[in-house]
Amino acid sequence: MNPELVLVVGDMFVPQRAQDIDPQFKSILIPNKLQHVLSLGNIGSRESYDWLRSLSNDYHGVKGDYDDGDMPEKKLVTIGEFRIGMIHGHQVLPWGEAESLAGVARELDCDIFISGNTHQIGVKVLDNKLFINPGSISGAFSNIVPDPSPSFILMVLTGTEAIVYLYVLNDRTQKFDVSKVEYRKGGDKYKIMNDNENEVENENEIQENQENQENQEIQENQESHEQPEMQNPPQEEQNQQVEEQEQ
Numbered sequence: 012m013n014p015e016l017v018l019v020v021g022d023m024f025v026p027q028r029a030q031d032i033d034p035q036f037k038s039i040l041i042p043n044k045l046q047h048v049l050s051l052g053n054i055g056s057r058e059s060y061d062w063l064r065s066l067s068n069d070y071h072g073v074k075g076d077y078d079d080g081d082m083p084e085k086k087l088v089t090i091g092e093f094r095i096g097m098i099h100g101h102q103v104l105p106w107g108e109a110e111s112l113a114g115v116a117r118e119l120d121c122d123i124f125i126s127g128n129t130h131q132i133g134v135k136v137l138d139n140k141l142f143i144n145p146g147s148i149s150g151a152f153s154n155i156v157p158d159p160s161p162s163f164i165l166m167v168l169t170g171t172e173a174i175v176y177l178y179v180l181n182d183r184t185q186k187f188d189v190s191k192v193e194y195r196k197g198g199d200k201y202k203i204m205n206d207n208e209n210e211v212e213n214e215n216e217i218q219e220n221q222e223n224q225e226n227q228e229i230q231e232n233q234e235s236h237e238q239p240e241m242q243n244p245p246q247e248e249q250n251q252q253v254e255e256q257e258q
Contacts, residue, residue: 073098
């Protein structure tokens, strides 16, 4: 069975809130390399829309709260063995709330449910369904996150197996970081893999918010400590003071 390569992208807002997509992202998103493109709305312009459409012959989109035109509010797409539900997410209150999104996923009777609006990339499992938010591919600001890191998601679907790659632009290095998640259709768990293809965790739920790589490193290396604020990373001096206090 041939794998299906699926791009999931949301909240571009080019040129209203961002000048363009990072060239590093565009360099790997090449026309005719993707089998499917799933867009969660708020694209921004006809030029941005045309670029997305150029990436694949199979394009599906839903309407965002800033979109004009005749587009569906919700959509169900079948790719291989997977039924994929789509919604921008502004229709669900509170925004991004898991149980509210799960209600829409049950209504659509899907295996994978994708939504945007929060501009925060994330993956979780709920009710034996995989929930995905690709964040904002341009890093456009939102009412929830004033300065999010640009991000998108690539899925490789093969039979009942889904491999999800989370691409996030690292604010410090200005290069993209990639995380890998493996999920089996109908399962209640998934595996997060590191660069060496070794299993790191096996949990029911994760919410990725990678606004700053330094914060991510702190979270990984200080599991027993209180998580730092994501939007105000400590400086080196502050880190040293914390270490001295702990000693």
